[in-house]
Amino acid sequence: MTDFEPVLLANIDRDDSHTRAAYEATGGYQGLKKVLGGMTPDDVKKLVKSSGLRGRGGAGFPTGLKWTFLPKDHPGPIYFCLNADESEPGTFNNRILMEEDPHQVIEGLIISCFATAATTAYFYMRYEYPLAWKRVQQAVDECYEAGYLGEDILGSGYSLDIFLHRGAAAYICGEETGLIESLEGKRAWPRIKPPFPAVEGVFREPTVVNNVETAACVKHIADRGAEWFKSIGVRPDPDNPRDAGSYGPKLYCLSGHIEKPGCYEAPLGITVNELIDQYGGGIWKGRKAKCAIPGGISMGLLTADEFDCSLDFAGPGKYGCLGLGTAAVVVVDETVLMVDFLHNSSQFFAHESCGQCTPCREGTSWALKMMNRIKAGKGRLKDLDLLLEIGDNLGIIPGTTICGLADGAAWPLKNAIRKFRDEFEAYVKETNPDGYMETNPVPVLEIIGAH
Amino acid sequence: MPTVLVNGEEIEIGEDERLNGIQVAARAGEEVPHYCWHPGLTIVASCRMCLVETGRRDAESGEISMMPKLVPGCQTPATDGTVFVTNSEKVKDARAMVEEDLLIRHPIDCPICDKAGECSLQDYHFEHGREERRADLRPFTSRRRPLGDTVTLFVDRCVMCTRCVRFTREISGDAELMVVNRGAHEEIDVFPGFPLDNRMSGNVVDLCPVGALGDRDFLYKQRVWFIKSHENVCAGCSTGCSINVEENQDRVYRLKPRENPHVTGWWMCDEGRYGWKHVHDPGRNTQPKRRGDEGYENVEWSDLSQELDLKLRSSQRIAAVLSPHLTVEEAFMLATYVREIDPNAQFVLGHVPTQGEDESFSNGFTIRAEKCPNRRGVEEVIIGLTKELPTWDDFANQLGEESFDAVWITGGYKTNWNDETTADKFSGIPLLIVQDTFASPLWDRATFQLPSAAFPERDGSYVNHADRLQCFSWAIRPPAGVMTEGQLFWRLSQKSGLYKSRSILEDVTREIPYFAAAAGVDCGEHGIDLKVDKLAAV
Numbered sequence: 002m003t004d005f006e007p008v009l010l011a012n013i014d015r016d017d018s019h020t021r022a023a024y025e026a027t028g029g030y031q032g033l034k035k036v037l038g039g040m041t042p043d044d045v046k047k048l049v050k051s052s053g054l055r056g057r058g059g060a061g062f063p064t065g066l067k068w069t070f071l072p073k074d075h076p077g078p079i080y081f082c083l084n085a086d087e088s089e090p091g092t093f094n095n096r097i098l099m100e101e102d103p104h105q106v107i108e109g110l111i112i113s114c115f116a117t118a119a120t121t122a123y124f125y126m127r128y129e130y131p132l133a134w135k136r137v138q139q140a141v142d143e144c145y146e147a148g149y150l151g152e153d154i155l156g157s158g159y160s161l162d163i164f165l166h167r168g169a170a171a172y173i174c175g176e177e178t179g180l181i182e183s184l185e186g187k188r189a190w191p192r193i194k195p196p197f198p199a200v201e202g203v204f205r206e207p208t209v210v211n212n213v214e215t216a217a218c219v220k221h222i223a224d225r226g227a228e229w230f231k232s233i234g235v236r237p238d239p240d241n242p243r244d245a246g247s248y249g250p251k252l253y254c255l256s257g258h259i260e261k262p263g264c265y266e267a268p269l270g271i272t273v274n275e276l277i278d279q280y281g282g283g284i285w286k287g288r289k290a291k292c293a294i295p296g297g298i299s300m301g302l303l304t305a306d307e308f309d310c311s312l313d314f315a316g317p318g319k320y321g322c323l324g325l326g327t328a329a330v331v332v333v334d335e336t337v338l339m340v341d342f343l344h345n346s347s348q349f350f351a352h353e354s355c356g357q358c359t360p361c362r363e364g365t366s367w368a369l370k371m372m373n374r375i376k377a378g379k380g381r382l383k384d385l386d387l388l389l390e391i392g393d394n395l396g397i398i399p400g401t402t403i404c405g406l407a408d409g410a411a412w413p414l415k416n417a418i419r420k421f422r423d424e425f426e427a428y429v430k431e432t433n434p435d436g437y438m439e440t441n442p443v444p445v446l447e448i449i450g451a452h
Numbered sequence: 453m454p455t456v457l458v459n460g461e462e463i464e465i466g467e468d469e470r471l472n473g474i475q476v477a478a479r480a481g482e483e484v485p486h487y488c489w490h491p492g493l494t495i496v497a498s499c500r501m502c503l504v505e506t507g508r509r510d511a512e513s514g515e516i517s518m519m520p521k522l523v524p525g526c527q528t529p530a531t532d533g534t535v536f537v538t539n540s541e542k543v544k545d546a547r548a549m550v551e552e553d554l555l556i557r558h559p560i561d562c563p564i565c566d567k568a569g570e571c572s573l574q575d576y577h578f579e580h581g582r583e584e585r586r587a588d589l590r591p592f593t594s595r596r597r598p599l600g601d602t603v604t605l606f607v608d609r610c611v612m613c614t615r616c617v618r619f620t621r622e623i624s625g626d627a628e629l630m631v632v633n634r635g636a637h638e639e640i641d642v643f644p645g646f647p648l649d650n651r652m653s654g655n656v657v658d659l660c661p662v663g664a665l666g667d668r669d670f671l672y673k674q675r676v677w678f679i680k681s682h683e684n685v686c687a688g689c690s691t692g693c694s695i696n697v698e699e700n701q702d703r704v705y706r707l708k709p710r711e712n713p714h715v716t717g718w719w720m721c722d723e724g725r726y727g728w729k730h731v732h733d734p735g736r737n738t739q740p741k742r743r744g745d746e747g748y749e750n751v752e753w754s755d756l757s758q759e760l761d762l763k764l765r766s767s768q769r770i771a772a773v774l775s776p777h778l779t780v781e782e783a784f785m786l787a788t789y790v791r792e793i794d795p796n797a798q799f800v801l802g803h804v805p806t807q808g809e810d811e812s813f814s815n816g817f818t819i820r821a822e823k824c825p826n827r828r829g830v831e832e833v834i835i836g837l838t839k840e841l842p843t844w845d846d847f848a849n850q851l852g853e854e855s856f857d858a859v860w861i862t863g864g865y866k867t868n869w870n871d872e873t874t875a876d877k878f879s880g881i882p883l884l885i886v887q888d889t890f891a892s893p894l895w896d897r898a899t900f901q902l903p904s905a906a907f908p909e910r911d912g913s914y915v916n917h918a919d920r921l922q923c924f925s926w927a928i929r930p931p932a933g934v935m936t937e938g939q940l941f942w943r944l945s946q947k948s949g950l951y952k953s954r955s956i957l958e959d960v961t962r963e964i965p966y967f968a969a970a971a972g973v974d975c976g977e978h979g980i981d982l983k984v985d986k987l988a989a990v
Contacts, residue, residue: 193527351636352634352635354635356633356637357498359498359500359501359612362635366636394549399521401500403498442584
C-alpha cells in the first residue's frame with residue numbers, strides 16, 4: 002500500500018457511513034456551510050475551475066469549464082443532472098459512493114447546483130442499483146429534514162430541490178443527452194449537438210450533467226481548496242498543449258482475474274502495474290496477465306506489455322486506447338481467448354446500441370454476427386479485416402454517429418484485433434482449416450443465424 | 453451576399469436564407485443522398501447517409517480549414533464562408549458504408565416490393581453502394597403487419613429513418629407511431645389498440661424512402677414504372693393542395709402531394725388522397741341524352757353542340773348555374789357564351805357542398821369544410837361579369853317568381869347533390885340542361901343530360917380559399933361518351949380545334965380585374981397569388 006490517504010472512500014468502512022449523523026461527525030456539510038456562508042456562485046466556479054477537476058464520467062471534460070458554458074445571467078430555470086446511470090462494464094465506483102457515502106455525493110451536488118445557479122437537480126440513477134436508490138433517497142430525505150435542501154438553505158436564500166429518477170436499464174442513458182431525453186420521458190436517443198446541454202438541455206433549458214464522482218470531488222475541493230486538489234495527480238504534458246492535466250484522487254474499479262478485486266482510491270496517474278500489485282494483490286492463481294481494459298470495456302485494451310501505462314486522462318490514449326474512461330480496470334489472464342473476449346464485448350454493444358445511427362446500429366449487430374460465426378468455427382481471415390473496418394468507421398471521431406458511445410463500441414474491436422491479430426488468425430485457421438482463406442460470401446442458406 | 457463553397461464552386465445564397473448542406477449542394481447541382489432528413493420535419497441526423505466534409509474559408513486570407521471528421525449535411529448550416537465537399541473519396545466511402553449497413557438485414561425483395569422503382573434505397577445503392585455484398589448473413593424474411601386502415605408496415609424493409617414517427621408527432625399530431633425495441637431489433641410500431649388512424653395518415657407512405665410503409669389502397673395495384681405523373685390540384689376541398697395525379701392508360705392509381713410552400717407544403721389529407729374513386733365509378737354518366745316523347749334518347753356529341761346552340765338562341769331569358777367544380781376557364785367560357793345570347797342572362801354560383809367544420813392541424817395544415825376546389829374562382833367570374841352573386845339556394849327559391857326559358861346547370865359533383873323538392877322547382881323550365889357526373893333528381897328532369905368530366909380530366913385553373921390561382925392540364929382522358937366542359941364550351945364559343953385553357957385565361961385576365969395578376973405570366977408549379985394585385989389596388 003502507498004501512503005496515499007483516501008479521501009472519497011475515507012468513511013466507507015463504517016457501518017453507518019450512509020447516515021447523516023455519521024457523515025456530519027466526520028466533518029460533513031462543513032464545505033457546504035462554507036460555500037453558502039460567504040461565497041458567490043462565481044467564486045465556486047472559479048474554485049472548481051482552478052482545481053483542474055475533470056469529469057469522472059468517462060470523457061474527462063474539465064468540470065469548471067463545462068459550468069462556464071451556461072448562458073450568463075440566464076433568468077432560469079437552469080437544471081442540474083447528476084449522472085448515476087453507471088452502466089459501463091467493470092465500473093462500480095458510483096455505486097460504492099452512493100451506497101456507502103451518499104451524503105458526500107449530495108453535498109457535492111448541492112455545491113455544484115449553487116455554483117451553476119440551478120434550483121432543480123435530477124439524480125438519474127440506473128435501474129439496477131436498488132440499495133443505492135434506497136440510501137440516496139434516505140439521504141435526500143435527511144437533507145430536507147436538516148435544511149440542506151428545500152427553501153432557503155441554511156438561511157442563504159438559495160433553494161434547491163433534488164428529484165431522484167430511476168432509469169429503465171439502458172446503457173445509452175449514460176450518454177448525457179440520452180439521459181436528458183430519457184428524463185423527459187422519451188426514448189433515450191442522444192441528441193445532435195450543438196446545441197450542447199449547457200445551452201439547451203432538459204426541457205430545452207440550460208442544463209449541466211455531471212457524474213456522481215465528480216460531485217463528490219467538488220465537495221472535497223470546497224472543503225480543502227484547489228491547491229490541495231492540484232497537489233494530487235499528474236501535471237499537463239508540456240509537449241501537448243491540449244492536455245489539461247489529471248488532478249485529484251480517482252476511484253479505480255479493479256476487477257477481473259485479480260486476487261483482490263474492488264474499488265480503490267488512488268491518485269490519478271497510477272500505472273496499471275502499480276494498481277494490480279499494490280491494490281489488487283497480483284493476478285489470481287499465480288497466473289500471468291494477458292491484457293487489461295483500462296477504463297471500462299469501451300476504452301479498448303492494454304496488452305500485458307503495456308501495463309506501465311499511467312492511468313490518467315492522457316495515459317491510455319498513448320497506447321491506442323480511447324481514453325481513461327471510468328477508470329474501471331478489468332484484468333484478463335492468460336487463459337482467456339481473445340475471441341471470447343471480443344465476442345462478449347460485441348454482444349454487449351449489439352445489445353446496448355440505441356439504434357439511432359445506422360453505422361452503430363448495423364455495425365454492432367454485424368460485428369456480433371461475425372463473431373458468432375468465428376466462434377462457431379466458420380470464421381475466415383477476411384472477417385478480421387471486415388471487423389476492423391467496422392471499428393475504424395464507427396463513432397464521433399470519424400463522424401459517423403451522433404454520440405460518443407459508438408466510439409466505445411469500436412475500440413474493443415480495433416484494439417483486440419490489432420493487438421492480438423496473431424491469436425485471432427490462429428483461432429480462425431485452427432477452427433476452420435478448410436475455409437479460412439475463403440473470400441467469397443458464404444452461401445446464404447448455410448449461414449448461421451445470430452439470434 | 454453570403455457565399456458558400458460546394459466542391460470548389462461558389463454558391464451565393466440569400467441573406468436570410470437558412471439552408472443546410474443538402475439544400476445548398478442541390479443549388480450547385482450536387483445531390484447529397486439522404487433518408488432521414490425531410491424539409492418539412494425536424495432534423496435527427498441519424499441515417500448518416502448525407503455525411504459530407506465541411507470547413508470554413510477565412511474571409512480575409514481566403515484560406516480553407518477543413519474539419520477532420522465527417523458531418524451530416526442535413527444538420528450543418530450553410531453560412532458565409534462555409535465549405536462543403538460532397539464528392540471526396542472519404543464521403544463516397546461513408547456512403548458506401550451506410551448503404552452496406554442498411555442492406556445487411558434488408559430482405560432485398562424488390563421484385564415483390566411496391567416501392568421498387570421509386571425507392572431511395574435502390575437508387576442510392578445503385579449510385580453509391582458497393583458492388584458486392586460482404587455481409588454473409590441471411591436476411592430476415594419480409595414480415596408485414598397493418599398499422600391502420602390505410603398503411604401496412606413491411607417490417608424488415610425499414611431503414612429506421614423515423615420520418616413517419618416524426619410526421620405523426622409533428623404534423624398530424626396524433627403520435628400513433630413509435631419505435632420499439634433497441635439496436636438492430638428496432639421496429640416501427642403502434643400501441644396495441646391504437647392504430648395509425650388520422651386524417652393525414654397516407655403521408656407517411658410518401659415520406660417512407662423505402663418500401664416499409666405501403667399504402668393499402670395502392671398496394672400491388674400498379675408497378676410504379678408504368679405510372680405517369682401529372683401535376684394537378686386536389687379537388688377535394690377549397691385548400692387546393694398541389695398534387696400529382698398518377699395514372700396509367702387513363703386510369704388513376706393514386707394521388708400524391710406535390711411540394712408547394714404557398715399552399716400546404718408537402719402534405720395532403722387522406723380525404724383528398726383517396727377521393728378519386730368516383731372518377732372510375734361504373735355508375736358515372738357517360739351518355740348524352742335528349743328528352744323525347746318516349747323517354748330519353750341517346751344523342752351524338754357531334755350533333756349536340758349545334759342543337760344546344762340553336763335551342764339556346766331561340767330562348768329569351770337564360771340562366772346558367774356555374775358549379776364550383778368548374779375551372780375558371782370553363783365557367784368563364786359558359787358565362788360569356790350565354791351572355792352573348794342573352795345580355796341580361798342570370799349567372800348563379802352552383803351548389804357549394806360543405807361537410808363539418810374546417811379542421812386544422814398543429815402545423816397549419818387545414819382540411820376545409822368546403823368540399824369543392826373553385827368556389828372563389830367561379831364567384832369572381834360571376835361578380836366580374838354581373839356584379840352580383842346569387843347562390844344556388846337563392847336561385848332555386850326565386851324560380852317561382854321569375855321564369856326562365858332556359859337554364860344550364862353545371863355539376864361535376866362526386867355524388868347526388870340535390871333533392872326532389874329542389875328538383876321539382878325546375879320542372880317547368882322549357883329547356884333544362886343538366887351537366888353532371890352522377891344521376892340526381894335534377895338529372896331526371898333535364899331536357900338535355902350531359903355527362904360531365906371529373907377533376908383529373910379537366911384542364912384550366914382553380915382559385916383556392918386564399919386566392920391562389922393554380923393551373924393544371926388534364927391527367928387522363930374522360931371515359932368514352934364524356935366530353936369535358938372545356939371542350940364543349942370551346943366548341944359552343946365557335947372556336948376551332950382543341951380547347952386551350954391558357955388562351956381563355958388570358959381573356960379572363962383582360963375582362964375581370966380580379967384575375968389581373970395572372971395576365972401574361974406563367975402559372976408555374978406553385979400558382980399565382982391573386983391577392984397581390986388586389987391589395988395593391990386598395
